[in-house]
Amino acid sequence: MHRRVAITGVGVVTPLGTGGPAYSSALFGGATGIAPIDRFDAGRFSSRLAAQIRGFTPRDFISPATLRRMDLLSQMATASAVMALADAGLQVEAADRDRIGVIAGTCFGGTDVAAQFGRALFTEGPRRANPILVPNTVMNAPAGHAAVALGLRGVNATVNHREASAEVALAYAAETIARGRADAILAGGGDVLSEFCFEVLSHFKAMSPQDGETEAARPFDARRNGPVIGEGFGLLCLEALETARSRGARIYAEIRGWGMSSAPAPPNDWPADPAGPVLALERALGAAGIDAGAIDAICASANGGRRLDALEADALARVFAPDRQRPLITSLKGALGESFASGGMRAAAMALALKEGRLPPTVGLETPMALLNFVRAPLRAALGNVLVNGFASGGTFATIVLSRPDAKED
Amino acid sequence: MTPERVVVTGLGTLNAVAGNVADFRRALQEGVCGIGPVTVFDTAEFRTHAGGQVNGFDPRRSIPKPISIKRMSRSDQLAMAAALEALADAGLWPLPEALRQDTGVIIGGGAGGMLACEAEYDHWLKGNRQPVYSRFASFCCASSADHIAAQLALMGPKTTFMTACSSGATAIGYARDMIQSGRAPLMICGGTEPLCRITYAAFNALQAVDPEFCKPFDQHRMGMSLGEGAGILILEALSHARRRGARILAELLGYGVSCDAHHMTAPDPQAGGAVLCMRAALEDAGVAAAQVDYINAHGTATPANDAMESRAIHEVFGERAGTVPVSSTKSMTGHTLGAAGAIEAVASVLAIAHGFLPPTVHLQAPDPACDLNHVTGGARWAAVNVVLSNSFAFGGNNTALVLGTFTEKGIGHA
Numbered sequence: 001m002h003r004r005v006a007i008t009g010v011g012v013v014t015p016l017g018t019g020g021p022a023y024s025s026a027l028f029g030g031a032t033g034i035a036p037i038d039r040f041d042a043g044r045f046s047s048r049l050a051a052q053i054r055g056f057t058p059r060d061f062i063s064p065a066t067l068r069r070m071d072l073l074s075q076m077a078t079a080s081a082v083m084a085l086a087d088a089g090l091q092v093e094a095a096d097r098d099r100i101g102v103i104a105g106t107c108f109g110g111t112d113v114a115a116q117f118g119r120a121l122f123t124e125g126p127r128r129a130n131p132i133l134v135p136n137t138v139m140n141a142p143a144g145h146a147a148v149a150l151g152l153r154g155v156n157a158t159v160n161h162r163e164a165s166a167e168v169a170l171a172y173a174a175e176t177i178a179r180g181r182a183d184a185i186l187a188g189g190g191d192v193l194s195e196f197c198f199e200v201l202s203h204f205k206a207m208s209p210q211d212g213e214t215e216a217a218r219p220f221d222a223r224r225n226g227p228v229i230g231e232g233f234g235l236l237c238l239e240a241l242e243t244a245r246s247r248g249a250r251i252y253a254e255i256r257g258w259g260m261s262s263a264p265a266p267p268n269d270w271p272a273d274p275a276g277p278v279l280a281l282e283r284a285l286g287a288a289g290i291d292a293g294a295i296d297a298i299c300a301s302a303n304g305g306r307r308l309d310a311l312e313a314d315a316l317a318r319v320f321a322p323d324r325q326r327p328l329i330t331s332l333k334g335a336l337g338e339s340f341a342s343g344g345m346r347a348a349a350m351a352l353a354l355k356e357g358r359l360p361p362t363v364g365l366e367t368p369m370a371l372l373n374f375v376r377a378p379l380r381a382a383l384g385n386v387l388v389n390g391f392a393s394g395g396t397f398a399t400i401v402l403s404r405p406d407a408k409e410d
Numbered sequence: 411m412t413p414e415r416v417v418v419t420g421l422g423t424l425n426a427v428a429g430n431v432a433d434f435r436r437a438l439q440e441g442v443c444g445i446g447p448v449t450v451f452d453t454a455e456f457r458t459h460a461g462g463q464v465n466g467f468d469p470r471r472s473i474p475k476p477i478s479i480k481r482m483s484r485s486d487q488l489a490m491a492a493a494l495e496a497l498a499d500a501g502l503w504p505l506p507e508a509l510r511q512d513t514g515v516i517i518g519g520g521a522g523g524m525l526a527c528e529a530e531y532d533h534w535l536k537g538n539r540q541p542v543y544s545r546f547a548s549f550c551c552a553s554s555a556d557h558i559a560a561q562l563a564l565m566g567p568k569t570t571f572m573t574a575c576s577s578g579a580t581a582i583g584y585a586r587d588m589i590q591s592g593r594a595p596l597m598i599c600g601g602t603e604p605l606c607r608i609t610y611a612a613f614n615a616l617q618a619v620d621p622e623f624c625k626p627f628d629q630h631r632m633g634m635s636l637g638e639g640a641g642i643l644i645l646e647a648l649s650h651a652r653r654r655g656a657r658i659l660a661e662l663l664g665y666g667v668s669c670d671a672h673h674m675t676a677p678d679p680q681a682g683g684a685v686l687c688m689r690a691a692l693e694d695a696g697v698a699a700a701q702v703d704y705i706n707a708h709g710t711a712t713p714a715n716d717a718m719e720s721r722a723i724h725e726v727f728g729e730r731a732g733t734v735p736v737s738s739t740k741s742m743t744g745h746t747l748g749a750a751g752a753i754e755a756v757a758s759v760l761a762i763a764h765g766f767l768p769p770t771v772h773l774q775a776p777d778p779a780c781d782l783n784h785v786t787g788g789a790r791w792a793a794v795n796v797v798l799s800n801s802f803a804f805g806g807n808n809t810a811l812v813l814g815t816f817t818e819k820g821i822g823h824a
Contacts, residue, residue: 101669109572115531122532122535122536126456126614131615134616135675135805141805150671152669155668156668156805157571159571161551162550162552261566262567264560265560267547394560396556
């Protein structure tokens with residue numbers, strides 16, 4: 001069995017707002033979600049900016065009794081699931097809940113909760129370790145909580161592979177629907193900003209300003225000096241295209257193909273050779289059955305990091321002919337920060353872009369590092385096929401092809 | 411077009427009863443229990459002190475140079491050692507240059523690099539000394555797959571699942587999809603898990619641990635025994651295995667995934683999710699419940715799981731529930747969480763390839779609520795053509811694998 005897969009709903013909790021309409025107006029207006037941190041006192045760090053989620057009231061989506069059992073990340077996941085289902089106009093009935101699933105990606109998951117659990121364990125002993133915290137320490141808690149809250153018994157999984165977690169979750173969900181293992185899957189992912197993870201990233205000097213200059217997120221910019229950290233969750237409602245059409249659902253886009261690859265890299269670092277990302281891009285195009293020339297826009301993985309952005313720019317220059325006006329290349333991480341399992345939010349952005357014929361700009365890009373068609377201001381553009389790149393440190397690459405449902409078929 | 415058949419051509423494992431596959435087969439046949447004192451960390455303050463620890467693991471001996479083990483966590487080292495054994499078992503070591511571009515890796519993780527990270531965190535909290543921040547670098551579960559791919563220069567699809575106690579099984583299932591959809595002809599897949607204090611404390615806090623050793627399906631069972639280890643399978647497209655004249659150990663016939671959607675830590679007593687994934691796996695494999703010769707149970711020995719799983723087996727197998735042999739190899743290895751589904755897949759392939767049923771050790775007085783045909787009193791010789799291997803997890807994540815004897819005609823979709 002091979003079924004085509006459609007995106008029929010979007011649910012997001014982002015630094016640019018909660019829900020598709022708020023997100024899209026901020027996104028296509030070129031707004032930024034980056035601001036001084038107020039979640040915790042960042043005074044002791046040399047990085048003080050982050051993209052924190054905005055306009056999120058968990059009880060708008062989750063009952064108070066259920067809410068109490070969840071950490072913020074699982075609240076974001078569950079709210080995204082509720083929104084994606086509602087946006088798709090899918091009612092979960094007893095009869096079909098076994099055919100609807102959740103596949104989420106997360107990089108850090110409940111690491112902050114595990115750290116809280118560990119703090120009591122190591123300072124007061126095992127008998128003081130709080131069992132209430134345990135369910136939220138596991139990486140699969142967000143997908144589990146969302147499934148419990150919505151009663152979804154279909155395929156459920158959590159991908160935990162750094163910055164590519166959510167793109168792989170989308171690919172696995174699409175594969176699962178294509179093969180008939182499920183009829184609908186809420187797929188994507190997210191991560192939460194926590195003081196614990198921020199402190200560790202700070203020790204690793206993994207954030208702007210790595211050169212001690214001005215702190216900012218500047219994807220693909222010659223002066224980029226590291227990413228600004230973000231958070232957020234995004235789940236897309238994926239369905240078999242045929243069944244979505246037959247129930248008259250609004251179709252944002254088709255997931256037309258995806259490609260994944262690996263490349264030798266130092267631990268937690270990027271390879272210098274673009275062969276890995278080039279393979280992921282070529283495999284995605286091959287799976288979708290389209291040429292590089294048919295790609296109109298790319299939602300890049302670049303986050304303002306020195307090595308990642310150079311790697312991606314290099315790979316894009318090799319796969320796409322440099323003398324054309326297409327593809328247009330944008331990175332949302334100038335507005336959303338680097339939120340690790342960001343592929344749900346970013347794929348949602350591109351689904352909205354396909355539907356509205358607009359592209360969000362690369363916020364923070366002033367002096368392009370390469371001669372590529374970077375989107376530097378909000379623009380309107382007819383879009384047929386777009387890519388979402390999810391590149392992870394350690395050498396993991398995923399690329400997803402999204403197409404307008406009425407784009408040239410076969 | 412008939413999808414490509416997927417076969418198992420190599421196995422690797424390290425766990426509480428064995429440092430390699432040959433020893434694992436002997437241990438399963440002899441009913442060896444590997445649950446004993448935990449020494450990878452100090453258990454003095456804990457309520458329990460036992461676990462299925464991998465003893466005598468010398469990473470430098472298991473992982474030959476030039477592979478660097480310096481920046482690997484214990485979890486990464488276990489996975490790497492098992493991957494190398496599996497490749498050698500498949501006749502693929504050293505891995506031919508021509509296979510590197512398309513070979514992929516999918517690993518199911520658990521605590522990842524927690525054992526080293528929590529030690530640094532402990533120092534940090536107590537202000538004893540500056541933590542060695544580089545130890546946090548191996549924190550992520552993804553680092554096991556990253557190390558395997560980087561050290562072997564693999565460029566195929568790579569990812570990591572973390573669905574707690576079903577991670578390893580889910581990783582194997584997705585690896586099968588990768589081969590069937592033509593994305594990779596060869597996949598290194600499985601799971602890895604280290605013992606660590608945070609996990610040990612978590613299950614103790616939930617009062618889910620038997621202070622002695624676990625007794626799956628027994629009426630006096632008091633919980634699980636935590637374990638550690640790694641299990642790796644080499645999965646291959648049948649055409650690819652044939653072309654290189656590989657020895658075929660078994661066929662991965664299918665898998666199924668579901669969710670309880672009931673509770674984050676307690677299984678659904680109605681067993682709805684477990685039934686769903688077992689049925690989905692059988693359907694995917696194209697085999698009837700009546701064809702199953704052996705069930706490698708999730709069998710954690712928690713009161714709730716074993717009763718729920720028995721109910722699920724009754725629902726799926728009907729009258730045959732009393733006759734199809736069932737055992738929990740966790741009674742020997744302990745519950746290796748993220749690695750469990752993969753180590754049990756290795757056990758299932760061994761049962762098929764060598765024709766035996768591994769026992770549930772320590773099962774003295776079966777719980778009437780677990781009215782099944784338990785394999786007790788030692789392993790039994792039996793023709794094993796089809797195995798159903800269950801993995802159920804925190805978060806309600808259920809995965810079942812169906813493995814079978816490889817025949818030209820095929821067992822599934824007959």
